[in-house]
Amino acid sequence: MKYADWKNLSDEDKKNTHWKHHPRIRVATIFSILFALFFFVVMLRILQNRRVHVNRKPNAKETFAIAKVFVSDKLSQPATASFPKNTFESNIDTAHNSYQISSFVNAQDSSGKIIKSAWQVRLSYNGGDWADRKSWKVIEVNIAQ
Numbered sequence: 001m002k003y004a005d006w007k008n009l010s011d012e013d014k015k016n017t018h019w020k021h022h023p024r025i026r027v028a029t030i031f032s033i034l035f036a037l038f039f040f041v042v043m044l045r046i047l048q049n050r051r052v053h054v055n056r057k058p059n060a061k062e063t064f065a066i067a068k069v070f071v072s073d074k075l076s077q078p079a080t081a082s083f084p085k086n087t088f089e090s091n092i093d094t095a096h097n098s099y100q101i102s103s104f105v106n107a108q109d110s111s112g113k114i115i116k117s118a119w120q121v122r123l124s125y126n127g128g129d130w131a132d133r134k135s136w137k138v139i140e141v142n143i144a145q
Contacts, residue, residue: 057097058130060090066136067101067121074141080108097125105143119143 009017058066064086072078088103102120109115120142128135 057094058099058125060088060092060101061086062130063090063092063099063123064088064101064103066130066133067099067103067123068105069133070121070123070136070138070141071105071119071143074143075105075107076110077108080114082106097127099123099125109145115145117143117145 068081068083071083072081075081083105084103088101090102091100092098100120100122102118104116104118106114106116120140122139122141124137124139126135126137130136
């Protein structure tokens, strides 16, 4: 039943009409089905991304993200570290799982001064989730002031 038809019914006819034929019930059912389909598609995409995330080799941006973690570990005050968003150089050899990333960081030293330091990290990828520290072997971390 359409809303236009529902509005033309008398109060007695509205009371006698089965609830399944009410226009709002139909609209709610349609939106519920659409929401369920949307939720199903979103969940499939999330699960697919998780599988892709684990089963492929990391790219330069992902390597830069994990390299920042290893550099932060070497800083005297890692909470003050400020890394550039996408300013880095990379040398990646996926055949040998060798990754070299270099960039800079602004961080406070032990005296409280903010110093801009260049850094370079050489990593070896062991496989697994690129965001997991255990998936990487740190070969060398150099931080020059």
